[in-house]
Amino acid sequence: MGRGLDLKTDVAALTADLVDVPSVSREEKQLADLVEQALRAYPHLAVDRDGDAVVARTRFGRAERVVLAGHIDTVPIADNLPSRLDADGVLWGCGTSDMKAGVAVQLRLAATLEDANRDLTYVFYDAEEIAAEFNGLKRLVERHPDWLAGDFAVLMEPTGGRVDGGCQGTLRVRVETTGRRAHSARSWLGENAIHKAAPILARLAAYEPRRVEIDGLTYPEGLNAVMIEGGHAGNVIPDTCAVTVNYRFSPDQSEAEALDRVRGVFEGFDVVLTDSAPGALPGLSHPAAAAFVDAIGTAPAAKEAWTDVARFSALGIPAVNYGPGDPTLAHTREEHVEVAAIREAERKLTAWLTG
Amino acid sequence: MGRGLDLKTDVAALTADLVDVPSVSREEKQLADLVEQALRAYPHLAVDRDGDAVVARTRFGRAERVVLAGHIDTVPIADNLPSRLDADGVLWGCGTSDMKAGVAVQLRLAATLEDANRDLTYVFYDAEEIAAEFNGLKRLVERHPDWLAGDFAVLMEPTGGRVDGGCQGTLRVRVETTGRRAHSARSWLGENAIHKAAPILARLAAYEPRRVEIDGLTYPEGLNAVMIEGGHAGNVIPDTCAVTVNYRFSPDQSEAEALDRVRGVFEGFDVVLTDSAPGALPGLSHPAAAAFVDAIGTAPAAKEAWTDVARFSALGIPAVNYGPGDPTLAHTREEHVEVAAIREAERKLTAWLTG
Numbered sequence: 001m002g003r004g005l006d007l008k009t010d011v012a013a014l015t016a017d018l019v020d021v022p023s024v025s026r027e028e029k030q031l032a033d034l035v036e037q038a039l040r041a042y043p044h045l046a047v048d049r050d051g052d053a054v055v056a057r058t059r060f061g062r063a064e065r066v067v068l069a070g071h072i073d074t075v076p077i078a079d080n081l082p083s084r085l086d087a088d089g090v091l092w093g094c095g096t097s098d099m100k101a102g103v104a105v106q107l108r109l110a111a112t113l114e115d116a117n118r119d120l121t122y123v124f125y126d127a128e129e130i131a132a133e134f135n136g137l138k139r140l141v142e143r144h145p146d147w148l149a150g151d152f153a154v155l156m157e158p159t160g161g162r163v164d165g166g167c168q169g170t171l172r173v174r175v176e177t178t179g180r181r182a183h184s185a186r187s188w189l190g191e192n193a194i195h196k197a198a199p200i201l202a203r204l205a206a207y208e209p210r211r212v213e214i215d216g217l218t219y220p221e222g223l224n225a226v227m228i229e230g231g232h233a234g235n236v237i238p239d240t241c242a243v244t245v246n247y248r249f250s251p252d253q254s255e256a257e258a259l260d261r262v263r264g265v266f267e268g269f270d271v272v273l274t275d276s277a278p279g280a281l282p283g284l285s286h287p288a289a290a291a292f293v294d295a296i297g298t299a300p301a302a303k304e305a306w307t308d309v310a311r312f313s314a315l316g317i318p319a320v321n322y323g324p325g326d327p328t329l330a331h332t333r334e335e336h337v338e339v340a341a342i343r344e345a346e347r348k349l350t351a352w353l354t355g
Numbered sequence: 356m357g358r359g360l361d362l363k364t365d366v367a368a369l370t371a372d373l374v375d376v377p378s379v380s381r382e383e384k385q386l387a388d389l390v391e392q393a394l395r396a397y398p399h400l401a402v403d404r405d406g407d408a409v410v411a412r413t414r415f416g417r418a419e420r421v422v423l424a425g426h427i428d429t430v431p432i433a434d435n436l437p438s439r440l441d442a443d444g445v446l447w448g449c450g451t452s453d454m455k456a457g458v459a460v461q462l463r464l465a466a467t468l469e470d471a472n473r474d475l476t477y478v479f480y481d482a483e484e485i486a487a488e489f490n491g492l493k494r495l496v497e498r499h500p501d502w503l504a505g506d507f508a509v510l511m512e513p514t515g516g517r518v519d520g521g522c523q524g525t526l527r528v529r530v531e532t533t534g535r536r537a538h539s540a541r542s543w544l545g546e547n548a549i550h551k552a553a554p555i556l557a558r559l560a561a562y563e564p565r566r567v568e569i570d571g572l573t574y575p576e577g578l579n580a581v582m583i584e585g586g587h588a589g590n591v592i593p594d595t596c597a598v599t600v601n602y603r604f605s606p607d608q609s610e611a612e613a614l615d616r617v618r619g620v621f622e623g624f625d626v627v628l629t630d631s632a633p634g635a636l637p638g639l640s641h642p643a644a645a646a647f648v649d650a651i652g653t654a655p656a657a658k659e660a661w662t663d664v665a666r667f668s669a670l671g672i673p674a675v676n677y678g679p680g681d682p683t684l685a686h687t688r689e690e691h692v693e694v695a696a697i698r699e700a701e702r703k704l705t706a707w708l709t710g
Contacts, residue, residue, distance in 0.1 A: 168540060170539075170540070170590075172589055183659075183660065184525075184577060184579055184581055184601045184603060185523060185525070185577070185603050185659040185660040185661065186577075186659050186660075187564075187577035187579050187603070188575060188577070192559075192560075192579055192580060194556065194559075194579075194580035194581075194582075194583050194598070195556060195559050195560040195579070195580060196560070197556055197583075198553065198556035198557045198559070198560045201549065201550060201552055201553035201556055202553045202557060204547075204549075204550050204553070205547075205550040205551070205553045209542075220543060222539060222540070222541075222542035222543070224539055224542050224547055224549075224550070224592055225547060225549035225550060225585070225586070225593070226539055226549075226586050226587075226588070226589050226590065226591060226592070226593060227549075227585065227586030227587075227588075227589070227593070228549050228552075228583050228584065228585045228586060228596065229583065229584055229586075230580070230582065230583045231580070231581050231582030231583060231584075231599065232581075232582075233581065233582075234527055234581050234582070234599065234601060234629075234630075235525075235581065235601065236581060237579055237581070238580070238581060238582070241583065243549070244586065244589065246539045246589060246590065248539060248540050248542070274589075275589075304538075304540040304541050305538065305540040305541075306540065
């Protein structure tokens with residue numbers, strides 16, 4: 001890639017071009033430069049940049065604005081670059097599925113849709129594949145929420161071409177007990193903190209998780225101990241025990257409401273919040289989203305795992321995941337994407353935005 | 356200590372002499388040499404040696420044989436050598452209480468009792484203060500059980516001059532649960548091993564430990580979780596959980612009986628034995644022991660913590676702990692012993708063995 005990116009080329013060729021610019025997390029500068037430079041060539045786009053994130057917005061003057069977002073970084077290269085297109089129309093290489101195919105679709109739409117039935121915001125961001133503190137979308141939410149404004153967002157992560165609506169929220173708490181240390185040969189002088197944790201586990205085992213329906217999608221919750229630790233040595237009555245509980249909650253609840261529910265379950269125990277991330281409403285009842293689901297033409301599903309779509313929730317923007325590529329191939333040495341799937345995504349999104 | 360040990364000197368001076376020969380565990384050779392050499396000077400003693408353990412036996416031809424045992428090693432020196440006798444008659448230094456005062460009493464009895472109402476076996480052994488695999492008494496039990504034969508044993512560890520009868524046994528098991536891993540966002544695909552541990556903790560919390568009376572002494576048992584661990588990461592349904600349980604059991608039960616009881620408590624769960632050590636019966640109903648308790652003149656108590664007296668149990672010999680010095684000072688920088696207490700122990704044992 002000595003030259004710039006050619007956004008007028010075929011979307012599969014563009015995907016290969018993007019894959020062949022290595023962009024492991026925190027090393028996205030070269031690719032961000034190319035993306036910015038390519039977009040600036042189009043007068044219908046207003047282009048902004050923050051670090052290695054690039055945002056391009058149309059000013060068509062439409063009533064609705066749709067955000068199409070994707071990360072440009074990849075996990076570390078696993079001896080799977082440069083890209084390779086095989087005879088069956090499959091493109092192999094690091095980042096093909098997760099998610100340079102989606103980014104190629106974004107770039108093609110940005111270049112080709114000089115007019116559309118909705119205003120469009122294209123977000124290309126860095127550092128999605130590493131710790132949240134580095135996440136480029138998180139940084140944009142904090143520094144430039146106005147760049148992200150819109151009525152509906154599509155995060156173009158690989159979903160196998162399915163619409164995955166919203167996502168569950170997640171929070172973790174430590175539920176703790178305390179006791180009094182003693183030599184285990186004289187256990188009556190102590191107070192066993194592990195024994196005191198018995199009701200914590202009993203309540204978890206008995207808990208009936210909610211199943212919440214939103215916009216026709218079902219979000220099954222989960223309340224689970226993910227870690228437990230207690231004890232010091234084989235001959236000491238333990239004075240502390242801590243159960244780490246992960247609550248995956250439906251996006252009908254805020255983080256605060258979810259925490260209240262967890263505190264209720266563990267009434268009488270010390271509950272310490274460790275970390276928390278909000279869910280995201282699917283927003284499928286929004287007209288733009290309904291039209292989107294129609295255009296894609298497959299039944300939407302609830303997204304279970306937490307994803308970056310939730311960051312749009314913080315801005316009040318309903319969001320879904322939709323993109324070419326098999327999500328189970330992400331982060332594998334055998335990562336690949338079918339060219340036909342990339343073209344289908346481009347075609348369906350173009351139809352939605354111009355129909 | 357350029358010269359040999361003088362066993363005819365006062366017991367407090369002899370204690371100071373012993374303290375001033377450093378003998379941290381596994382560095383007992385010099386002291387063992389001195390002990391062996393001193394004992395060999397007495398024709399009424401048959402002296403044997405194995406490694407740095409020395410055993411001296413009388414051949415008075417009495418109906419009963421009593422074993423007096425003590426370890427000659429100490430914990431590491433904590434800037435508390437050489438010994439120092441203060442104006443209040445307190446001897447300070449590493450090993451004063453634990454247990455060179457007791458060893459000095461043994462040596463004095465060995466030298467002075469050229470005849471006695473019972474035959475006597477004096478055992479001086481190495482490496483009590485470190486991992487059991489190095490324990491000199493354990494080695495003697497395995498290699499030379501005949502050297503240790505007797506009707507009753509007194510282990511001269513510091514007890515503050517009280518007779519501590521027998522000791523509890525101890526065993527540890529891991530009570531384990533297994534499940535199936537899954538991402539915690541899709542917890543219904545997994546099986547939570549920590550939740551499955553709820554009944555283990557509930558049974559522990561509800562367990563009523565036995566209190567067993569033997570020879571007038573009460574042994575209160577204890578069944579306690581000492582460690583719990585489970586879980587892999589904050590977003591994974593755990594597939595294993597293990598509770599380590601320590602059972603301190605009365606010496607009326609064998610190790611096998613105690614393990615059976617624990618298996619009964621955790622019926623339905625995997626119970627894996629980690630380690631086990633038998634208890635020791637106090638043997639206070641034995642005539643030699645009854646006479647001993649009379650001679651000491653203070654009410655005996657049940658020994659709670661596991662001690663080396665249990666090694667005599669393996670040979671069918673009831674045993675007690677009795678010695679000068681405050682056990683709570685053992686292993687402290689401020690370790691010390693009152694000269695009066697050492698003299699009292701020598702006087703009482705002499706009375707018992709010559710009365």
